[in-house]
Amino acid sequence: xxxxxxxxxxxxxxxxxxxxxxxxxxxxxxxxxxxxxxxxxxxxxxxxxxxxxxxxxxxxxxxxxxxxxxxxxxxxxxxxxxxxxxxxxxxxxxxxxxxxxxxxxxxxxxxxxxxxxxxxxxxxxxxxxxxxxxxxxxxxxxxxxxxxxxxxxxxxxxxxxxxxxxxxxxxxxxxxxxxxxxxxxxxxxxxxxxxxxxxxxxxxxxxxxxxxxxxxxxxxxxxxxxxxxxxxxxxxxxxxxxxxxxxxxxxxxxxxxxxxxxxxxxxxxxxxxxxxxxxxxxxxxxxxxxxxxxxxxxxxxxxxxxxxxxxxxxxxxxxxxxxxxxxxxxxxxxxxxx
Numbered sequence: 001x002x003x004x005x006x007x008x009x010x011x012x013x014x015x016x017x018x019x020x021x022x023x024x025x026x027x028x029x030x031x032x033x034x035x036x037x038x039x040x041x042x043x044x045x046x047x048x049x050x051x052x053x054x055x056x057x058x059x060x061x062x063x064x065x066x067x068x069x070x071x072x073x074x075x076x077x078x079x080x081x082x083x084x085x086x087x088x089x090x091x092x093x094x095x096x097x098x099x100x101x102x103x104x105x106x107x108x109x110x111x112x113x114x115x116x117x118x119x120x121x122x123x124x125x126x127x128x129x130x131x132x133x134x135x136x137x138x139x140x141x142x143x144x145x146x147x148x149x150x151x152x153x154x155x156x157x158x159x160x161x162x163x164x165x166x167x168x169x170x171x172x173x174x175x176x177x178x179x180x181x182x183x184x185x186x187x188x189x190x191x192x193x194x195x196x197x198x199x200x201x202x203x204x205x206x207x208x209x210x211x212x213x214x215x216x217x218x219x220x221x222x223x224x225x226x227x228x229x230x231x232x233x234x235x236x237x238x239x240x241x242x243x244x245x246x247x248x249x250x251x252x253x254x255x256x257x258x259x260x261x262x263x264x265x266x267x268x269x270x271x272x273x274x275x276x277x278x279x280x281x282x283x284x285x286x287x288x289x290x291x292x293x294x295x296x297x298x299x300x301x302x303x304x305x306x307x308x309x310x311x312x313x314x315x316x317x318x319x320x321x322x323x324x325x326x327x328x329x330x331x332x333x334x335x336x337x338x
Contacts, residue, residue: 067080173198
């Protein structure tokens with residue numbers, strides 16, 4: 001009897017949250033109008049670029065704009081894009097993707113606010129805690145109502161994640177990359193590849209770096225590749241911010257696994273990873289920054305920190321020249337990658 005009452009309560013809560021979202025946000029209120037293209041299954045091969053009608057592409061773009069202005073959830077957009085992206089040229093495909101990303105920016109805060117209310121329902125968090133990371137909502141047990149609601153979000157190419165114990169939804173760039181990259185421009189493909197790697201495995205989580213330093217170095221070089229090739233790129237601001245996050249973690253993300261606490265020296269494996277990056281792409285901007293850092297490390301005979309104060313901390317402040325280099329990272333990046 002308790003189980004029936006719980007299911008009914010959760011169902012009513014989810015329905016109520018959707019209704020509340022409709023009244024609170026006019027952008028998320030009306031169901032997607034069904035386009036003729038979306039209702040007809042396609043069994044033929046995608047047309048070649050030369051066969052695509054620009055006017056048809058513009059009409060598809062307008063249809064998605066209408067859907068985005070009225071949709072309650074991301075899957076209304078992704079289902080339309082899934083059905084139509086193969087029918088448009090690369091420029092229009094980029095525009096479709098841009099509309100989707102804009103919708104995510106507007107939609108996710110409200111979705112996560114509503115999701116937080118669902119999580120207050122009895123046993124909901126416990127059911128999610130039974131899942132292993134990365135979370136597969138198909139494995140939710142004994143609660144079809146919750147499971148279906150979660151699956152509806154994943155159909156919008158969103159991914160369930162957790163930060164400091166709190167569950168939330170984020171964009172699943174891995175799914176977007178797999179679904180849409182073949183139809184997008186080289187620039188947006190490059191951007192998606194960068195975001196997909198981060199979406200698949202966050203580089204930093206729970207206070208520490210979660211990928212190897214070699215992997216982090218590769219991500220740095222990939223992000224630099226975009227910034228150098230597309231200096232006025234559509235996604236420059238996003239990629240540059242991610243590049244700086246990667247670089248700071250790579251240069252001074254030394255928590256737990258990079259310093260010999262007896263000598264305050266950089267561990268040889270970390271220093272070796274710096275040398276490997278320089279050797280891999282010696283002419284890159286990132287290699288230039290890392291080479292300058294290695295000069296300082298060598299001057300210090302690998303010592304990064306002063307000893308800590310007994311009874312307070314093991315590791316003290318960074319050496320003066322090390323701290324100065326760290327503090328200047330932002331200006332170094334902006335000077336090299338404009």
